[in-house]
Amino acid sequence: MKTGTKTRPAAGRPSPARANEPLPALDRVIHERLRLAIVSALAASPSLTFNELKDLLGTSDGNLSVHARRLEEAGYVSCEKGFSGRVPRTAYRLTAAGRRAFARYVDHLEALIAHARR
Amino acid sequence: MHAIRAHAEEHIRYIRDTMERASSFTAVPGLGGILMGSTALGAAAIASRQPDPSRWLAVWLAEAVVAVAIGALAMARKARRTRSDLFSGPARRFLLTLTAPLGAGAVLTLVLARSGQTAILPGLWLLLYGTAVVSAGATSVRPVLAMGACFMLLGAAAFASPSAWGDGYLAAGFGGIQIAFGAVIARSHGG
Numbered sequence: 001m002k003t004g005t006k007t008r009p010a011a012g013r014p015s016p017a018r019a020n021e022p023l024p025a026l027d028r029v030i031h032e033r034l035r036l037a038i039v040s041a042l043a044a045s046p047s048l049t050f051n052e053l054k055d056l057l058g059t060s061d062g063n064l065s066v067h068a069r070r071l072e073e074a075g076y077v078s079c080e081k082g083f084s085g086r087v088p089r090t091a092y093r094l095t096a097a098g099r100r101a102f103a104r105y106v107d108h109l110e111a112l113i114a115h116a117r118r
Numbered sequence: 119m120h121a122i123r124a125h126a127e128e129h130i131r132y133i134r135d136t137m138e139r140a141s142s143f144t145a146v147p148g149l150g151g152i153l154m155g156s157t158a159l160g161a162a163a164i165a166s167r168q169p170d171p172s173r174w175l176a177v178w179l180a181e182a183v184v185a186v187a188i189g190a191l192a193m194a195r196k197a198r199r200t201r202s203d204l205f206s207g208p209a210r211r212f213l214l215t216l217t218a219p220l221g222a223g224a225v226l227t228l229v230l231a232r233s234g235q236t237a238i239l240p241g242l243w244l245l246l247y248g249t250a251v252v253s254a255g256a257t258s259v260r261p262v263l264a265m266g267a268c269f270m271l272l273g274a275a276a277f278a279s280p281s282a283w284g285d286g287y288l289a290a291g292f293g294g295i296q297i298a299f300g301a302v303i304a305r306s307h308g309g
Contacts, residue, residue: 033132040133041140048140055260056139087305106133109126116123 029074030105034059034067039076039102042094050090068092076101146212146258150192151300154185155293162289171236175227178239178288185292211257219250237281244291245273265299 030036037057041048048056054064071077076098080091094102161181168174197209223246230239248269255263269291276287 036129036133037136040136044137044140057136106130109129112126113123113130116120116126 026108027101027105029070029076030101032067032070034063035071036105038064038068038071038092039094039098039105042077042092043099043102047091047093050092053092071098074098074101146262146303147189147192147196148300148302148304150188150196151296151303153192153300154188155296155298155300157181157184157188158292158296159289159294162285162293165288166285171231171234175231175236175239178243181292212254215257216250216254219246219253222246223250237284238277240281240284240287241273241276243273244269244276244287247291248273261299261302265295268295268299 030039034057038053041053041056050061050064050068053068054061057064068077068079072079075095078093078095080093082089082091158181161177165174165177165181168177223243226242226246227239230236230242248266248271251266251269252263253266255266272287272291272295276284279287
């Protein structure tokens with residue numbers, strides 16, 4: 001899985017010293033289910049429009065707007081508004097900060113799994 | 119601890135699944151589809167006036183060359199505009215699955231034309247183009263899959279109809295369906 005810049009722990013067992021370290025708190029901005037889906041989708045695709053995200057995630061306009069705005073406020077997602085012919089078009093991208101936060105989040109999940117395996 | 123692990127693993131699966139679905143090929147050109155459909159309508163009108171099967175076939179083969187050129191240019195243009203890569207995993211899968219049934223169609227066209235069985239070509243072309251689009255649609259945006267299914271249904275109907283209706287079916291498929299879905303894709307998926 002490509003997650004951009006990585007400071008990832010090994011996928012297998014953590015070292016004993018690492019295993020005793022307290023785990024940092026999960027990023028609550030990304031942890032919410034729909035926001036996690038938005039960030040995951042944008043990590044895999046350079047840019048997605050509002051309609052593409054809505055189709056992909058099977059959610060409503062209102063729900064997607066609210067969560068995309070929350071990600072924008074956190075600086076994780078950038079939004080570009082324009083027109084395709086006469087139809088308004090909103091395109092989203094993951095920012096560098098968003099890509100780093102996503103990589104940290106995945107690292108954190110992997111660390112949790114490694115801890116639980118001990 | 120088991121619950122935490124299960125929860126984290128479920129999140130990882132969810133992320134992986136979402137990333138796979140998001141990496142579908144989105145550079146399918148809607149406006150290019152409309153243009154391809156328009157040239158097909160013109161080709162159907164010209165082909166229906168041809169006095170013999172070889173001239174009729176020449177018109178449709180010329181239309182196929184024009185349509186492929188329009189499709190390729192429009193796809194490259196849209197990929198450049200949306201900054202997607204035509205040689206990435208999803209795009210490569212899309213093009214491979216699209217070209218295999220079209221290649222089979224080209225070979226069958228040659229074989230059937232040589233044996234003088236041009237009457238079944240409209241049904242064959244619609245069915246195989248639909249198969250190509252359905253297969254490629256699995257890695258692309260949703261309307262592509264629906265468009266392929268419509269072509270397949272039309273192809274099946276063409277086989278069950280009088281051969282004189284061939285140009286009508288080709289106009290409905292390569293003209294009508296292509297224009298209708300081109301408009302949907304252009305409107306919902308960025309041009």
